[in-house]
Amino acid sequence: MFLSTQFRPVDEAERFRRLLASVAPGEVSYVTIEEGPFSSQIRSQVDAGSTQLGLVAGLHGDLAPLAGDYLTDVSELLRRLGERRWPPDYLELARTGTDRSWYVPWATASYVLAAHADALEHLPPGADADSLTYDQFLDWAIAARKANGNRPVLGLPAGPQGLLHRFTQGYLLPSFTGGQITTFRSAEAVTAWEYLRELWANCNRSSTTYGFMQEPLESGEVLMAWDHVVRLVEAPERDPDNWRMLPSPRGPHGLGYMAVVAGLAIPRGSTDPDLAERTIDVLCRPDTQVELLRSNGFFPAVDATIPDDLPPAITLEADAVRRQQEAEDSLLSLPPVGLGDREGEVTKVFQDTFRSIVLDGDPIRPTLDRQAGILQSILDELRVPCWAPDPPADRCEVA
Structure with missing residues (x-):
């Protein structure tokens, strides 16, 4: 089960499920939830030693309070995927003030x-x-x-x-x-x-x-x-x-x-940490992130070339977002x-x-x-x- 605070509207959820089904390396069920119950559900499952979730996703503000006690250290995974070239600011956020990374930056909006x-x-x-x-x-x-x-x-x-x-x-x-x-x-x-x-x-x-x-x-x-x-x-x-x-x-x-930064995290006691890592891998590939931009309007968190065939507004927005991020x-x-x-x-x-x-x-x-x-x-x-x-x-x- 992939539990997420993102893409809760029905049309957004269905578009993402179609994208996920086309790239997922195994059987992954995408379930959406509001921010409050998201945190309490993860905490209660981990505290009880009975985690029913394999992968979770939320904004930085959803994930940061769970770092350490409720999420798995993904520093090694980020190291293996280092060629994806995340912005340093996003990698710093994922550490939540510690020396380890607790989520993988997934997508961003502004x-x-x-x-x-x-x-x-x-x-x-x-x-x-x-x-x-x-x-x-x-x-x-x-x-x-x-x-x-x-x-x-x-x-x-x-x-x-x-x-x-x-x-x-x-x-x-x-x-x-x-x-x-x-x-x-x-x-x-x-x-x-x-x-x-x-x-x-x-x-x-x-x-x-x-x-x-x-x-x-x-x-x-x-x-x-x-x-x-x-x-x-x-x-x-x-x-x-x-x-x-x-x-x-x-x-x-x-x-x-x-910056509205969404991340992918693995809860402690994940039902299938290997599948969770493989799913993070495919969701953080540049071509997958471009498809997420195309379908749901969230911009890539990794270094990805924005194609010319996107809807006009998204192409225009991509340049404006980049200028904001890169301004001195x-x-x-x-x-x-x-x-x-x-x-x-x-x-x-x-x-x-x-x-x-x-x-x-x-x-x-x-x-x-x-x-x-x-x-x-x-x-x-x-x-x-x-x-x-x-x-x-x-x-x-x-x-």
């Missing part, structure tokens, strides 16, 4: 900017669309709004199903402050939220309803947007020549970006790690901060102080270390 040619006409003079600063991004949104009869053409996913909290966690705050949690209430964070207020003033007012930005982009309701790569792929399908996918902007501390001033951020089913409470802190400061116009400093207290109380109860880009201290504290 967030980028999408822009139609009609919006690109209004870039600030001298600005490089592939290397924007946040100030240039704001100037661009203002210029595009004015050129469009004062109607904003920038959209952000701030609806109930939107991922705007990932923008503040992984992009805005790291770029302005160098951190996510430890700098949450810093003077630089105040500046970041002041910036977001001004940017929001130049966003389409329907942004509070947007979940997947590909929909308003495809309809022409907005001409430029930021979102998860999987939630942008449909926009350029009909007219790919008039679309660009761009790296996110950079701020005083660099180009903050969030890139600053890798992760989604929260080790929070389990309480991640929603941390997400709510960022959502409530946005609602108070940007939508309701509340004073920034008192809002940050209040939300910092809520955030710290959650972290105190969980006693988890910080995650990138914050330093890996044993106890994560909001400064």
Whole structure:
């Protein structure tokens, strides 16, 4: 049994099962599960000495808390597969602060900017669309709004199903402050939220309803947007020549970006560790990872050549993701790690901060102080270390 937190929607799961069946070196049953039960099921089986699983997969944040006691050391497997050339940052994540590797980086996703040619006409003079600063991004949104009869053409996913909290966690705050949690209430964070207020003033007012930005982009309701790569792929399908996918902007501390890194791990007491290793081998081959990109929109974690026959949006996104990763001033951020089913409470802190400061116009400093207290109380109860880009201290504290 291959238990995974990834590809839970029915169509995504079926596409992956077809891919798995075409490459699996044995009989492998792919079963999906939510993050909370994923962790508890592995812990309970291993603790009882009765593991019923052969292989598991999850995001870094799902796997890191299980390292050591509940996962098998895969350092030797990674050494044997070393020619696959994983990015050093991903290999460092797999060690989870130890001298051994606890999972094999499998696939990755990120967030980028999408822009139609009609919006690109209004870039600030001298600005490089592939290397924007946040100030240039704001100037661009203002210029595009004015050129469009004062109607904003920038959209952000701030609806109930939107991922705007990932923008503040992984992009805005790291770029302005160098951190996510430890700098949450810093003077630089105040500046970041002041910036977001001004940017929001130049966003389409329907942004509070947007979940997947590909929909308003495809309809022409907005001409430029930021979102998860999987939630942008449909926009350029009909007219790919008039679309660009761009790296996110950079701020005083660099180009903050969030990598969603999925890994493959072998639970302690695996029902078939040899089959698990062979399955990891085939899933981490460059051609298999390209097929995963083609079917489910997750990018290769190994060194793989992206072919020209992929859907237009994926080809465009691949270049933008690569530019984010390879930028000299890139600053890798992760989604929260080790929070389990309480991640929603941390997400709510960022959502409530946005609602108070940007939508309701509340004073920034008192809002940050209040939300910092809520955030710290959650972290105190969980006693988890910080995650990138914050330093890996044993106890994560909001400064």
